[in-house]
Amino acid sequence: MSRIVHEGRSLECRFDETVLEALLRQGVDAPYSCRAGVCHACLCRGEDVSALNPESFRGLSAEQRADGWFLTCQAKPVEDLHLRDAAGLRKCRVLSNRQVAPDVFILRLEGKDFTYRPGQFLLLHCQGLSRPYSIASHPAEGYLEFHIRKLEGGALSPLLCALRTGDSVDISEAAGSCHYGSPHATSDLVLAATGTGLAPLMGVLKDAIKKEHPGWIFLFHGGRVKSDLYLDDEIRVLMKKHPRLLYRPALTRDSLPGYASGRLTELIPPLLKTPQQCSAFLCGHPDFVRELRLKLFLAGLPSARILADAFSHTKGAT
Amino acid sequence: MAQSLFERIGGEAAVNAAVDLFYRKVLSDSRISHFFSTVDMDRQIAKQKAFLTFAFGGPAQYSGKDMRTGHAHLVKMGLNDSHFDAVLENLGATLKELGVPDALIGEAAAIAESTRKDVLGK
Numbered sequence: 361m362s363r364i365v366h367e368g369r370s371l372e373c374r375f376d377e378t379v380l381e382a383l384l385r386q387g388v389d390a391p392y393s394c395r396a397g398v399c400h401a402c403l404c405r406g407e408d409v410s411a412l413n414p415e416s417f418r419g420l421s422a423e424q425r426a427d428g429w430f431l432t433c434q435a436k437p438v439e440d441l442h443l444r445d446a447a448g449l450r451k452c453r454v455l456s457n458r459q460v461a462p463d464v465f466i467l468r469l470e471g472k473d474f475t476y477r478p479g480q481f482l483l484l485h486c487q488g489l490s491r492p493y494s495i496a497s498h499p500a501e502g503y504l505e506f507h508i509r510k511l512e513g514g515a516l517s518p519l520l521c522a523l524r525t526g527d528s529v530d531i532s533e534a535a536g537s538c539h540y541g542s543p544h545a546t547s548d549l550v551l552a553a554t555g556t557g558l559a560p561l562m563g564v565l566k567d568a569i570k571k572e573h574p575g576w577i578f579l580f581h582g583g584r585v586k587s588d589l590y591l592d593d594e595i596r597v598l599m600k601k602h603p604r605l606l607y608r609p610a611l612t613r614d615s616l617p618g619y620a621s622g623r624l625t626e627l628i629p630p631l632l633k634t635p636q637q638c639s640a641f642l643c644g645h646p647d648f649v650r651e652l653r654l655k656l657f658l659a660g661l662p663s664a665r666i667l668a669d670a671f672s673h674t675k676g677a678t
Numbered sequence: 679m680a681q682s683l684f685e686r687i688g689g690e691a692a693v694n695a696a697v698d699l700f701y702r703k704v705l706s707d708s709r710i711s712h713f714f715s716t717v718d719m720d721r722q723i724a725k726q727k728a729f730l731t732f733a734f735g736g737p738a739q740y741s742g743k744d745m746r747t748g749h750a751h752l753v754k755m756g757l758n759d760s761h762f763d764a765v766l767e768n769l770g771a772t773l774k775e776l777g778v779p780d781a782l783i784g785e786a787a788a789i790a791e792s793t794r795k796d797v798l799g800k
């Protein structure tokens with residue numbers, strides 16, 4: 361047995377019990393969703409996490425790990441563990457919530473003084489539920505923007521899509537390694553998303569533009585029909601202002617002039633002339649991310665320069 | 679004192695240079711790629727680094743028992759000598775491509791070879 365210190369309380373963690381199980385058993389209202397190490401809803405910070413089992417860090421970057429982040433649903437501590445107080449949650453007012461496609465809403469929250477890197481995600485908490493959502497805004501914009509796909513029958517996304525100006529939601533600290541940084545500055549950027557996977561890429565794009573990225577920026581957005589490309593017009597306006605930004609929308613269920621037809625996983629690899637010199641950011645459906653990542657790696661992109669956020673979810677999530 | 683193979687081959691920098699080349703070869707090798715397709719890429723890259731560090735005589739210490747349990751599920755999937763040989767072949771080709779001298783490649787191959795019985799669960 362080991363001990364977990366949480367907000368001044370010392371709790372017990374039984375042999376073979378996860379930190380999440382121990383917290384819940386002893387009455388702590390700890391956030392979680394999949395319990396399988398994929399959704400990151402249970403992300404938590406400890407003082408010293410170096411002795412935790414490797415599963416505790418599934419999908420986390422080396423930086424996050426160094427900062428003490430781990431997944432409570434995977435961690436089975438063999439030594440005592442001090443959790444950092446959840447400085448995390450803060451209440452944010454809804455500034456606006458705009459429907460931009462039959463199933464997509466753009467939610468803006470008050471976000472002054474909130475620290476994050478564009479492209480990271482955080483947990484949105486509402487009515488006792490929480491799920492990770494990517495931040496589409498840039499800190500310079502002053503507000504926090506999210507692109508929420510309304511999943512019929514989903515527990516949380518319909519609630520978020522129904523939020524109105526003046527309502528409030530709780531947000532966690534930002535996490536995730538899908539952001540623009542110095543290793544990418546010398547390369548061409550390939551930003552590729554399906555659906556609301558576009559959200560973090562808009563953050564990365566704004567940051568790259570702000571930092572005067574010297575190479576080309578290829579932005580690929582894939583959907584079934586044109587209404588899925590919910591930022592089509594805005595991105596075309598951006599493209600006029602930034603000659604090194606090339607926007608390549610693609611549709612799988614429709615063919616229209618100016619839109620490639622087919623899946624991004626097929627369309628992108630042959631277009632890259634010098635894959636060794638690219639950095640890629642891939643976000644959206646987990647199958648899309650996995651497949652494109654593998655193809656880009658085999659085409660010659662260095663593994664360390666392919667960053668990805670799979671919008672994972674698990675059957676039976678609560 | 680004589681330098682270890684790990685130092686002579688170039689240490690961690692050599693592992694980092696080799697990992698993408700090696701993993702790309704393994705994933706493109708239809709004899710063995712199916713053993714590697716289930717796990718996500720971040721984890722696989724970490725494991726390939728562990729493998730290379732070990733084969734280069736580096737600080738990662740694994741017991742025969744670790745090798746056995748670590749590959750037992752693959753043995754159930756049919757892992758055999760021919761797959762083991764394919765991995766050695768890809769290791770050799772990777773090091774050649776990086777310009778590592780033949781003598782050092784031989785030493786690395788011998789370290790990997792020493793685990794054959796354990797990896798294959800014999």
Ligand SMILES: Cc1cc2nc3c(=O)[nH]c(=O)nc-3n(C[C@H](O)[C@H](O)[C@H](O)COP(=O)(O)OP(=O)(O)OC[C@H]3O[C@@H](n4cnc5c(N)ncnc54)[C@H](O)[C@@H]3O)c2cc1C
Nearest residue numbers: 491492493494508509514515516517556671672673674675
């Ligand atoms: C790092 C990260 C970032 C994310 N960022 C965003 C974002 O920016 N925008 C966004 O819209 N979502 C994002 N997601 C997904 C989001 O966290 C939720 O999983 C999603 O909104 C569904 O939540 P829900 O409560 O509505 O559905 P749930 O109640 O969790 O799911 C209901 C059922 O639908 C299934 N299901 C869930 N999602 C899908 C899907 N996409 N397609 C088909 N079936 C599904 C589940 O298996 C479940 O059985 C992100 C996920 C991760 C891991």
Ligand code: HEM
Nearest residue numbers: 710713714717725728729732748761762765790791793797
């Ligand atoms: C040549 C000798 C070999 C050595 C020294 C070796 C060493 C290793 C090491 C150190 C790990 C990482 C363990 C961990 O961190 O969990 C590993 C994992 C793995 N090895 Fe090997 N290995 C060898 C041969 C093979 C062969 C022949 C195959 C299949 C063709 C193989 C497939 C794998 C797979 C798939 C994993 C990941 C297991 C998982 O987590 O699913 N290995 N190996």
Ligand code: FES
Nearest residue numbers: 394395397400433
């Ligand atoms: S990752 Fe822990 S609950 Fe989903």
